[in-house]
Amino acid sequence: MVESGLSLMTDLEKMTFKRLSLVATLTGVLALALYAVPAFAGAAEGLEIIGQPKNWAYGFQPPASPVKLQMEEFHNHLLVPIITLSSLFVLALLIWVVVRYNRHVNPTPSRTTHNTMLEIVWTVVPVVILVLLVVPSMKLLYTADRTHEAEMTLNIKGYQWYWGYEYPDHGGVNFLANLVSEQDLKKNNDPRPRLLATDNPIVLPVDTNIRLLITAADVLHAFAVPAFGVKLDAVPGHTNETWVRIDKPGTYYGQCSELCGANHGFMPIEVNAVSKERFAQWIHAQGGKMPAEIAAEKAAAAPSVAPGAAAGDTTLEKPKDASEAHPPGTADPTVKEKEAGKSGKKSGAK
Numbered sequence: 001m002v003e004s005g006l007s008l009m010t011d012l013e014k015m016t017f018k019r020l021s022l023v024a025t026l027t028g029v030l031a032l033a034l035y036a037v038p039a040f041a042g043a044a045e046g047l048e049i050i051g052q053p054k055n056w057a058y059g060f061q062p063p064a065s066p067v068k069l070q071m072e073e074f075h076n077h078l079l080v081p082i083i084t085l086s087s088l089f090v091l092a093l094l095i096w097v098v099v100r101y102n103r104h105v106n107p108t109p110s111r112t113t114h115n116t117m118l119e120i121v122w123t124v125v126p127v128v129i130l131v132l133l134v135v136p137s138m139k140l141l142y143t144a145d146r147t148h149e150a151e152m153t154l155n156i157k158g159y160q161w162y163w164g165y166e167y168p169d170h171g172g173v174n175f176l177a178n179l180v181s182e183q184d185l186k187k188n189n190d191p192r193p194r195l196l197a198t199d200n201p202i203v204l205p206v207d208t209n210i211r212l213l214i215t216a217a218d219v220l221h222a223f224a225v226p227a228f229g230v231k232l233d234a235v236p237g238h239t240n241e242t243w244v245r246i247d248k249p250g251t252y253y254g255q256c257s258e259l260c261g262a263n264h265g266f267m268p269i270e271v272n273a274v275s276k277e278r279f280a281q282w283i284h285a286q287g288g289k290m291p292a293e294i295a296a297e298k299a300a301a302a303p304s305v306a307p308g309a310a311a312g313d314t315t316l317e318k319p320k321d322a323s324e325a326h327p328p329g330t331a332d333p334t335v336k337e338k339e340a341g342k343s344g345k346k347s348g349a350k
């Protein structure tokens with residue numbers, strides 16, 4: 001009886017798995033067919049691959065943004081010394097106890113159970129250490145939270161199991177990015193790393209404050225690029241915000257970092273950071289326009305338009321993603337309220 005029950009379970013599981021893989025394959029093929037845009041492979045563009053895990057590497061990937069640099073300094077100059085000193089101190093105490101108070105050296109042990117002074121010290125010292133850590137830690141959290149001087153916005157949306165990107169300040173250039181299979185990399189002699197290369201890498205300009213607005217279409221995902229110090233949940237019906245300023249041209253990789261289903265491990269993130277000139281070229285090649293061009297067009301079309309609107313300011317517009325995630329009628333009113341509050345805050349901060 002037990003055995004037949006077990007075999008039934010595995011059959012059921014197999015069926016579910018087969019169905020899941022079929023759905024995944026169909027979704028992938030459909031997405032590819034619908035949204036194929038010219039590829040912009042980093043390796044082909046002569047970009048150095050910087051943000052990538054390496055064999056036997058120790059520590060973090062090289063920091064490529066001010067936030068990641070601060071994170072690394074916080075870790076290397078504060079956390080590591082505190083952890084090292086605490087561990088060494090405890091180790092020294094242990095060794096002292098073992099050597100000085102073992103059965104042979106100290107045959108009649110003391111029966112002391114309390115020492116008020118000692119108890120106060122071993123409570124207060126850890127509290128002081130934690131309080132000391134809170135200050136730089138909160139500072140770092142607020143730095144990573146958002147930029148008040150965003151020069152452009154990238155909308156990011158997680159799907160099962162690929163990413164969608166949109167450039168709202170550049171004429172709405174948008175595309176989906178799927179994993180490039182290992183076979184295809186080999187077939188095309190593509191030097192990019194397996195499980196990380198995508199068919200449509202994100203292209204971003206260096207030395208630019210980029211606002212990242214992250215959401216999801218179906219389940220929880222997380223957008224994470226280690227070299228940028230970015231890891232933020234992608235939540236359906238909710239937009240999370242962070243930012244990045246990339247210091248150096250190159251290719252940077254990341255992955256979805258929230259268990260999101262069968263192909264969670266196969267929705268990588270590939271970013272090509274290029275000079276501002278090359279970014280403008282790329283935007284034009286995608287059929288988009290630079291904000292200055294859009295502003296000029298708007299000014300020419302309607303000279304009497306309000307100055308705020310002519311500047312191509314899209315920060316007050318609700319990201320398209322949010323309305324897609326909750327079509328009219330299905331929207332969760334609490335989410336709407338929250339988003340309204342968020343955009344209200346943003347306009348207040350301006």
Ligand SMILES: [Cu+2]
Nearest residue numbers: 221222256260
């Ligand atoms: Cu995911």
